[in-house]
Amino acid sequence: MIHQLYRRFFFAMICCLSVAAQAQTLPTPKEHFGFSIGDDYQLATYTQTEAYFKKLAAQSDRVKLVDIGATEEGRRQCMLIVSSPANLKNLARYQEISQRMARAENLTDEQAHALANEGKAVVWIDGGLHATETVGTHQLIETAWQLLSRNDPETLRILDQVVILLTHANPDGQELVTNWYMREQQPTKRSLENLPRLYQKYVGHDNNRDFFIMNMKESQNLGHQLFIEWLPQIMYNHHQRGPAGSVLAGPPYRDPFNYVFDPLMITGIDALGAAMYNRLNVENKPGYTRLGGSSFSTWYNGGLRTTTEFHNMIGLLTEIIGGPTPEEVPLVPQRLIPNGATPNPVAPQKWNFRQSIDYSLSLNYAVLDYAARHHDELLFNIYRMGKNSIEHGNRDYWTPYPKRIDAINQAYRNDQKKAAPAESGNTNSDPFGWSNRGGIPAKYYDSVLKDPTLRDPRGYILSAAQPDFPTAVSFINALIKTGLVVHKATADFTVAGKSYPAGSYVVKTNQAFRPHVLDMFEPQDHPNDFQYPGGPPIRPYDSAGWTLAYQMGVQFDRLLEDFDGPFARVPYGELQKPTGGLKAGSSVAGYTLSPRANYSFTVVNDLLKAGVDVYRLSGGRTGKSVVEPGTFFVPASAKARTALEKSAADSGLEVMGVAQRPSGVAGKVKPQRIALWDTYGGSMASGWVRWLAEQYHFPAQVIYAQDIDAGNLHKKYDVIVFVTRAIPATGSQESEANRTPASREPKAEELPTEYRPWLGRITASKSIPQLKQFMEDGGSVVTIGSSTNLAYHLGLPVKNALVEMTASGQSRPLPGEKYYVPGSILRVSMDSTQQATWGMPSQGDVYFDASPVFKIAPDAIANGSVKPLAWFSSAHPLRSGWAWGQSYLQDGVTAFMAPVGSGKLYAFGPEITFRAQAHGTFKLLFNQLYATAVTP
Template sequence: MSRLGLFCSVAALALAMPALADPITPKAGSLPSPAEAFPTEPGSDYYLANYDAYEKYLKTLAAQSDRMKLIDIGKSAEGRTMWTAVVSSPANLAKLDRYQEIARRLAKAEGVSEAEAKTLAAEGRAIVWIDAGLHATETVTTQSQIHVLYRMLTGEDAETKRILDETIVLFGHDNPDGLQLVADWYMRNKDPKDREFRTIPRLYQKYVGHDNNRDSFMSQMPETTAVNRVLFREWYPQIIFNQHQTGPAGMVVFVPPFRDPFNYNYNPIVMTELQEVGASMHSRLVSEQKGGSGMRSAAPYSTWHNGMVRSVAYFHNSIGLLTEIIGGPTPEKIPLIPDYQLARNDEPLPIAPQEWHLKDSLEYQNSLDRAVMDYAARNRERLLMNIWRMGDQAIARGKRDSWTITPNDVEAAKDAAKGKTAEGGEVYFRGPPPIDSGLYKSVLNDPAKRDPRGYVLPPMQRDMPTTIAFLNALLKTGVDVEQASAPFTAGGKRYPAGSYVVKTAQAYRPHVLDMFEPQDHPHDLEYPGGPPKAPYDITGYTLAYQMGVQFDRILDGFDGAFTRVTADQLAPPPGRVLGSGTAGYVVGHETNNSFILTNRLLKAGVPVSWLNETTKAGGVTFAPGALWIPATPQAAAIIAQSAPLGVDAYRVSRAPAGAKTALKPVRVGLVDRYGGVMPAGWTRWLLEQYEFPFEVVYPQTLDAGNLKANYDVLLFADGTVPVERGGAYPGGYRNSMPKPADIPADYRAWLGEVSKDKSVPAIDAFAKAGGTVITVGSANALASMLSPAVQPALVTKKPDGTVTALDHKQFYIPGSILAAKVDPTKPLAYGMAPKVDLFFDESQSFVPTAGLTPVVTYDSATPLRSGWAVGQEKLNGTVAVASVDLGQGKLFAMGPEVTQRAQPYASFKLLFNGILYGPASTSAQ
């Protein structure tokens, strides 16, 4: 199946979708209600309105209401317009530019005194973002927004008018493509009882599906970029309400506050305000006798990870809200869970078991939205002042010595206190004993461990285009970035003009620290002496580490001839053609963008080789792996046209001596499964960005055999190979397949799983005939089936001889960054530095064995760089990434997630080199 087949038009899914009726013309002075404007009222059983219908209704409302303005915030991955409805009083809508400017000045805080802030807060309006549709199968949010909008535009009650007068509410839609796909799929069956969306054939965001809510600090997807622009560069809302489902079993909805831990970088005001809003939401539900709301322990949500829509808000001094509600177009039942019938702090009003309908959820969602808007209206000036206070405090902290105390610091203080007697008053409550207060300054405020005043990124980077991509991620989230126009000194070091500077004396200081500094997640246990308590999502993600950016932490104040970057996006310095030789070109392997150039040359039939030995050209020494491109007019044209990639080419007078690996165009098969696997989707996006040709392959194609006739490389991303529960390889994705008769015929060829009895023999034959197999993450279960040399290291042997992954009390690394040693003389690691930071999420490592060639290894008992690790010493001496010969072919086993969410640019080369090297090495035999 080609990738074009994977992305069939959503229209093709609407096999029996009822035609959308034109909105009924309302009576004079009235707006069409949802019941009038749609063929069936949204919120009815067995009906979902799609994005086409939603968009049409938005345009109707905007054309006829003086309380609403419709703005286009960008295009989705499939090209749909992302609309945001701006709702407020007519008087406020007439002054939107002024209120946006007030919100910007207060949020950024720069140059705004307290007196001026009070004046601006008195004049300004609270801005609230309430979204829908981020996760498209969570259908309550989109259908409820239709009703909430109509009620806000037609309501004449005192509360509605107060909200309109005191606030500006942005009703956004995060995922138009997903709503269209899911609604059309649900409505395809004429019999309502046959309608479902559990079996949608692909991810509901073209590339990343559910992970569109893990992209917020990176902004890789167009939808994320558009939303971040609204939140942190244009409107600066004080409240960001990100709506989800489904709620906890036996309840209706999870509403903040959240469980610990919270991240140590952001201002605590945002947490106390979050609790205020959460209390208002719960109180509204309880007062309306809407039971079944839970908080804190009712769900696993914390506020640690920066990558989500509601959590990135905290690092920008905004209140981030998340609700998770039950419901959907197909009625369901609230089950009886006896423990949840006992009222408690975290569930103040239990709900009886009952049948539940989508319209019930819509009424709850309306109450929650109204509670948030009413809180903002009643606390308008305080919200505006507090976002200024947080920004002002961040700027002040960035200009003086300050410390962020983390769990490691606390443990250091405890260790320093051992054997010492504390002086202090009487202890009235049970709790940890006091220690010597002098340790506060010497340990917790150790001058050597103070927070940086800023970061300097010199222009001489190993991979400048990737450094630019990192800076662009900061810019997309509203961070202030500067560039030096003249040399300057900072931290006793001289830096050249062109260096980039990111100071911490800015309103979004929490986000800056979170992107540069390691995360130090607490050692969180289910109970004292018990197993680790799983975090919500991951624990370590420092972006500068993942992207391999070279930077210096500057602890003391510094300044220079710095100019604020005003462009939306930076571009890397254009690639240059240097030297005057006529034999050909030498290009370094250090930049990821060199793969784009390579793929363009190979596509055009231009010869390209890797130089297997160190080479000198133009006074520059090139490490093994540099590209050799013989001079031809076509090569010269492609290199010139590729200057925007930022890759330099050195013209030389004769071909470099020594061994070369001749590359060839490759045919890549990217394995996926019905419904879509998110890591495969992220990998698909990466392959497109770096211009690798590929096709999506499903298990039935694998099982049919004769794979070498169509593919040179088979790529198995994390989650594409079923793993045995309790086996050696944790993780993976286990979604059941639909019956062929339950889905359209066009998608039946996508069904199936990679199996030991059918798929593995075909893949083995492919490799032994000269094919390359690449396995990543949990897909290394396949690697162990293909070769006895691939033996998992982090296992316990059971009495029957089989192995199981280590118990979490022995070893647990839930999404963290680890340091590893690289052998850059190996083709799989060409272009890499001798050390790399790898993303590791309950991954496996390998035993050094005969037949297994280590490429990346863990060479320390303390490899943790950012996040949380239990038993990290067990990694020491094991292999992270390895190469294995399989007949005439190659197996590249990559234990950690080297392409995790398209964030670890520093480890992309392992995958990209593998794609090119395997076929090149086998063709040379």
């Protein structure tokens, strides 16, 4: 026995000496960067950070450096896998266990318990997604150093029981922001203000709204690790900044949480939140707020943290104060009283960067310590959530949405009204023969909530025969990138009496990530959320409704009964491509492309670039076939065939050969000189459109206010696109997006020469006259969202439809107590015979975010001075989200075209290019980017 104890002691001493020697060889952050992480006025670039991570990986046996892909600017995005040396040698096994537990397939509870005991908890900690939130990137560096150099019992226990994924979320942004901040030689003059462009190419802050579609390369890199490779049980997303008067906001979060979540998701967040703020309290670090102490909720999908929650991963978000320039914790009196939201308030004080790093390190260790102590529980719980999802998808199940609860109450009230006459002279105050004691009869639960027609679907079928199948495949790929199980039909089949062709896709709900499946297909039902009864609404954290299938205009069938067919399962992560291409023999008169398919525009742009003639047909009948308005026709030629074969194959678009040239009116498509407005600092909405133009091969040039104010626009451009928040309201000299406090207003002489042409705003005095002249000269202007204000500047016969008259006879916008529509999806009617709406359905879904709605004078419509393109034909247009007072929308016009001189103004109130998610309305922009010379 003594001999065994001696051997154990000797072995432990050798291990301690080994790790101590390793710590001595690892470079400290100060040795590498020249300063300690958290020193005031000091930031590290990504180039320096990547080099440091490589040094650590080369010298430590606790870490593996993984290249997870290229960024939009071409840098390599890295992830550090940190664990004990023994765990890293067995990493493939722990990764396999994590995957199996999350997917919960073909496992019994007994097997799951065994795997949970064998496995290691997998915890994701990221930093830097929003690059100006500099605590995130720097706590990542410090956390890596601490985990690799410390040898205290807690750290060693964490390394033994946890696989830690330290992931850099935005390399390009860190490089830009740090170089901008550090350009000043004098430290006290350094500032993060007035960054010249977006800190992630195209999208900036919206990089955290991209994770259910993953358009950006960085999103794809992160998503692949999260949803395909690792499927961690916990993911921790670091952000800034905390509410004024607090140090940080963290879990648990305020209501509403999304109703598709498993209860274990919410209670799991509660448990981790308790571990986090308990540790801060133990370490005498006050200022943590939670629940109603902040605006953050678990309602929205699409964020790096929130999308994981729809995959049964405990998603954590903290928003902390601090930065390289010291600041003050301000005095906010109401924050000083301890309450359930802020149990340990912080006093007003000076705040240094290192304090934020220390808080972040404590929070990371709290999460990791919890994972180490509960690793088997975390693994089993993610399995249990997945198993619950599979079971719910295999049987009849009803998600308790607010509208269903409202239906119960309404049914009860209706029955009470019916029973009232029979109660005359009856002293019995309980006509139903029961005592509700604050409730209502249980029969309403079964008759209303459990209505068989309202149960959740067993699955969805996306037919390969739908008009824009390549876009449907893009939707399927968004699901695949987020780790969902998808099947593809290997032969024709029939379900519920409807036939489907081979190549159709099937998504069933009996899978572990059922919450995400439902969220992508089903409407969100946001509750009516007001500060108090009759008071103003509480704005959702982001969108209230976002159903991706609706946004993308995807056609699908919703099946309430289980079904089967010749379905082959798509391997996890294997992206799909539609089997399009050229469908034509050797002898044809030409080729047609559907106006309903978005990728038709890509192919047409490729043809125009190759010098091939393309026409658009006004519609009608040619021979035995009906030609849709807006159909593209390409006369046959060797050049056309060569170009079509390549472009159609690349895009997956089906291009049909026709035996005879279509008759009727056609317009020759002319490429346009397209200009896209942007501003100093960058517009995210403009960035998304720039990305779209590149994806669909539209040549667009970015222009700024100074370019517009210089005039002679029609000599340089044919069409100018203004995204939301570019054109100011009448009576205002600047756009809302560009308003900047005087202290932050950049002066030309303070900026590098290359950025000075980007300064300026669209103004009524200088810019609007130039835009009016541009249109009078024959140019077209496309306005989206609030930039439809241009119609008011031009004096067009349109008015705001969402107003009311006050007692004094004055017109004012409807107050929020009466009308409120945050980001949601609404149904509109469209005149698809108009050239501006070619390829659109007669009714379609639009993304609407407090968007403009117009009233047009009847005589203006009659004389053609304004042509409505889309309008609300219903008093209940809500499809997904929240629309309070939606009846005010009925008969309101939400898109129109108006001639201005020889040119045109197109006004689209909804966000028709929203975050490059709204594929269903892209054509409302694309149609305006061509000119057609009409010929018989």
